[in-house]
Amino acid sequence: MRGLTIRNQRAFVSGALFFAIAAFFFVGALEYPAGTTARMGPGYFPRLLAIVLAAIGLVVMLGALKSTTDRQVLRKWDLKGLVWVAGSVILFGALLFPLGLVGALFVLIMVSSKASPEFTWIGALTNAAVLIVLCLAVFVYGLGLQLPVWPSLLN
Amino acid sequence: MDLFHNLAIGFATAAQPTNLLYAFFGCLLGTLIGVLPGLGPLATIAMLLPITYALQPDAALIMLAGIYYGAQYGGSTTAIVVNLPGESSSVVTTLDGYQMAKQGRAGVALATAAIGSFFAGCVATLAIAALAGPLTATALLFGPKEFFALMVLGLILASVLSSGPFIEGIGMVVLGMLLSLVGTDLSSGSQRFAFGVPQLFDGLDFVPLAMGIFGFAEIVKNLEQDDKLSLVTQKITNLFPTRDDFRRMIPAVLRGTALGTLLGVLPGGGAVLSSFASYTLEKKLSRHPEQFGKGAIEGVAGPESANNAGAQTSFIPLLTLGVPSNVVMALMVGAMNIHNIHPGPEVMTKNPTLFWGLIASMWVGNLMLLILNLPLVGLWVKLLTIPYRYLFPAIMVFCSIGVYSINSGTFEVYEAAAFCVFGYVLIKLQLPAAPLLLGLVLGPAIEENFRRAMVLSRGDATALLTSPLSASLLAAAAIAILLIMLPTIRARREEALQE
Numbered sequence: 231m232r233g234l235t236i237r238n239q240r241a242f243v244s245g246a247l248f249f250a251i252a253a254f255f256f257v258g259a260l261e262y263p264a265g266t267t268a269r270m271g272p273g274y275f276p277r278l279l280a281i282v283l284a285a286i287g288l289v290v291m292l293g294a295l296k297s298t299t300d301r302q303v304l305r306k307w308d309l310k311g312l313v314w315v316a317g318s319v320i321l322f323g324a325l326l327f328p329l330g331l332v333g334a335l336f337v338l339i340m341v342s343s344k345a346s347p348e349f350t351w352i353g354a355l356t357n358a359a360v361l362i363v364l365c366l367a368v369f370v371y372g373l374g375l376q377l378p379v380w381p382s383l384l385n
Numbered sequence: 386m387d388l389f390h391n392l393a394i395g396f397a398t399a400a401q402p403t404n405l406l407y408a409f410f411g412c413l414l415g416t417l418i419g420v421l422p423g424l425g426p427l428a429t430i431a432m433l434l435p436i437t438y439a440l441q442p443d444a445a446l447i448m449l450a451g452i453y454y455g456a457q458y459g460g461s462t463t464a465i466v467v468n469l470p471g472e473s474s475s476v477v478t479t480l481d482g483y484q485m486a487k488q489g490r491a492g493v494a495l496a497t498a499a500i501g502s503f504f505a506g507c508v509a510t511l512a513i514a515a516l517a518g519p520l521t522a523t524a525l526l527f528g529p530k531e532f533f534a535l536m537v538l539g540l541i542l543a544s545v546l547s548s549g550p551f552i553e554g555i556g557m558v559v560l561g562m563l564l565s566l567v568g569t570d571l572s573s574g575s576q577r578f579a580f581g582v583p584q585l586f587d588g589l590d591f592v593p594l595a596m597g598i599f600g601f602a603e604i605v606k607n608l609e610q611d612d613k614l615s616l617v618t619q620k621i622t623n624l625f626p627t628r629d630d631f632r633r634m635i636p637a638v639l640r641g642t643a644l645g646t647l648l649g650v651l652p653g654g655g656a657v658l659s660s661f662a663s664y665t666l667e668k669k670l671s672r673h674p675e676q677f678g679k680g681a682i683e684g685v686a687g688p689e690s691a692n693n694a695g696a697q698t699s700f701i702p703l704l705t706l707g708v709p710s711n712v713v714m715a716l717m718v719g720a721m722n723i724h725n726i727h728p729g730p731e732v733m734t735k736n737p738t739l740f741w742g743l744i745a746s747m748w749v750g751n752l753m754l755l756i757l758n759l760p761l762v763g764l765w766v767k768l769l770t771i772p773y774r775y776l777f778p779a780i781m782v783f784c785s786i787g788v789y790s791i792n793s794g795t796f797e798v799y800e801a802a803a804f805c806v807f808g809y810v811l812i813k814l815q816l817p818a819a820p821l822l823l824g825l826v827l828g829p830a831i832e833e834n835f836r837r838a839m840v841l842s843r844g845d846a847t848a849l850l851t852s853p854l855s856a857s858l859l860a861a862a863a864i865a866i867l868l869i870m871l872p873t874i875r876a877r878r879e880e881a882l883q884e
Contacts, residue, residue, distance in 0.1 A: 240814055240815060241550070241553075243814060244553055244556075244814045244815075244816055247810070247814065248556045248560065251560060251563065252563075255563045255566070255578070258577075258578055259577075262570075262575060262577060266844060267839050267844035267846065268839055268840060268842075268843045268844030269840065269844075270572075270836045270839065271573060272570040272572070272573045272575045272577055274836075275566070275832045275835070275836070276563065276566050276577065276578075279559055279562055279563050279566070280563065282559050283556060283559045283560060283563060286552060286555060286556040286559060287556065289552055290550075290552055290553060290556065293550075293552070304813065304814075305813050305815075307813060308605070308608075308609050311605045311608045311609060312605050312805070312806065312809050315601055315604055315605050315608075315781070315805060316601065316605075316802045316805045316806050317802075318781065319601060319781070319785055319798060319801060319802040319805065320798075320799060320802045322785045322798060323785075323789075323795040323798030323799050323802070324795070326789065326795060326798075327795075331786075335782060338778070338781060338782060338785060339778045339781075339782060342777070342778050342781045343774065343778050345604075345605070345608050345777075346608060346773070346774040346777070347608070348772070348774045349774065353774065353775065354778075357775050357778055357779075358778075361778065361779055361782050365782060365786065369786055369790075373436060373439065374439075375435075375436075375786070375790050376790075376793055377786070377789070377790070
């Protein structure tokens with residue numbers, strides 16, 4: 231091995247992720263009694279799995295350093311799309327009770343639509359209108375799911 | 386053999402009007418999501434799980450199964466008409482199907498796919514019915530050791546067959562198992578990794594996880610790659626294959642069916658593997674391998690038959706042994722648990738109408754799909770003209786409402802958002818998510834069987850190797866690992882799993 235250059239960034243980060251998660255679970259598992267192999271406590275299996283995952287993480291990380299490994303850089307991250315999509319879901323959860331289904335869906339559709347590079351206001355508003363009517367018809371009136379439909383102030 | 390008696394029970398259940406209706410609904414929806422690229426059966430089944438609360442268990446499972454194999458049919462339509470796999474098992478169909486379409490033979494390609502799938506579906510239904518009894522009898526001989534070994538084998542095979550390096554697949558399995566530890570430990574009653582959050586006492590729900598990873602994170606990924614669809618615009622006419630087409634297609638359909646039926650039964654197998662294997666086989670056997678990739682009808686007939694057969698026979702390990710062979714089957718476990726049915730050898734004896742009804746409905750569903758697909762193909766192709774910017778907010782809406790209605794609480798909504806971020810990290814790192822979900826689903830059963838086996842052997846781990854059955858299952862797992870380490874096989878696998 232000539233020097234320690236990370237030839238495969240993708241694999242190295244993956245291995246590090248495995249190792250970090252394993253460490254988290256191992257430390258957490260120390261709170262529970264391990265027991266013996268014949269009478270395992272709640273901490274036994276988590277420790278075992280965490281050790282296995284940590285070992286896998288190390289193997290993957292070392293593999294990324296090997297001189298025979300193909301060079302690979304991490305893919306570009308597009309955090310904008312992720313923020314719009316994940317953010318709209320969080321907003322839906324937060325607004326469902328104060329605004330009711332109609333309001334929360336409106337926010338969800340408008341915010342998530344922003345994630346598209348081809349966003350237009352007219353398109354998103356039309357889409358919102360169609361989808362809200364469809365959801366009310368299918369989920370609330372059709373299937374009878376228990377959902378708050380209107381803002382809580384009106385009830 | 387009371388095969389016919391059992392099938393009679395099955396058809397009586399499947400033919401009930403409500404079950405027919407849900408089978409039809411499932412097939413219709415399956416075709417729809419199969420046709421639309423960017424929405425797979427996984428996200429759809431996850432989305433619909435909450436709705437199945439309200440249904441009878443047999444109707445619920447029949448509908449979900451219909452979605453699964455309906456998606457195989459729909460996926461081939463997109464593969465042929467737009468050169469995009471609507472669904473992962475249709476990847477190879479793009480190779481020759483789209484070429485046929487460009488030569489003005491889209492109709493023939495679609496008909497070939499539909500006829501092949503229907504034939505394969507019929508055979509697979511019979512195979513399930515014939516194999517279910519013997520396999521269930523075998524499963525009843527299983528103790529904790531054997532179940533532990535079987536699940537280890539299943540998870541190893543699932544990692545072998547997932548894309549990317551094998552070691553990373555195994556890592557994802559173990560990671561999934563660690564996530565499955567969250568919640569109450571059944572033996573001691575203590576809370577593990579719940580951090581005092583009451584919603585976590587029952588463990589991480591896999592519906593928000595599946596939706597976050599396969600629904601929301603997929604959307605973020607799809608939005609990044611803005612390739613335009615290249616629709617074959619000419620009208621689809623002349624569905625009927627010529628006599629020469631039939632001559633070339635029949636042997637391919639037969640081989641594809643046989644291959645798919647066998648590979649579907651393997652833990653970790655299923656539709657994707659079957660279609661790749663069939664394509665390779667057809668190309669090897671063909672006297673004109675140079676025609677492959679340029680519109681060879683065998684390249685459509687074989688894989689399309691194989692993926693449908695594989696999709697159906699992958700129900701066998703779930704129904705008889707209680708071990709899901711792929712991620713869709715893992716979701717079916719969830720659907721069964723909702724209705725308090727625990728998949729495994731007892732299902733057949735405790736719920737014969739459900740068991741045989743589900744099997745019979747597969748045949749009924751295949752018939753429906755044949756009717757739905759051939760005459761209506763023009764309609765499905767029209768659906769492809771819906772721009773993604775209208776489609777993905779709709780997916781988000783259905784997923785969000787579905788996630789909320791699991792427990793009528795917003796905790797699951799936030800959980801799904803968190804797994805959206807996690808899923809995006811996985812996509813960027815090219816780590817496969819399917820083994821993670823299988824690990825999550827099988828984790829508790831593996832721990833329980835392992836602990837029981839160790840209690841019975843008084844802590845002697847070598848007991849796993851002294852029982853012939855568990856020893857041979859573990860040996861099979863070890864062989865699978867060794868094989869994947871061999872350089873030639875590794876190269877072959879990379880070729881086969883290339884998308």
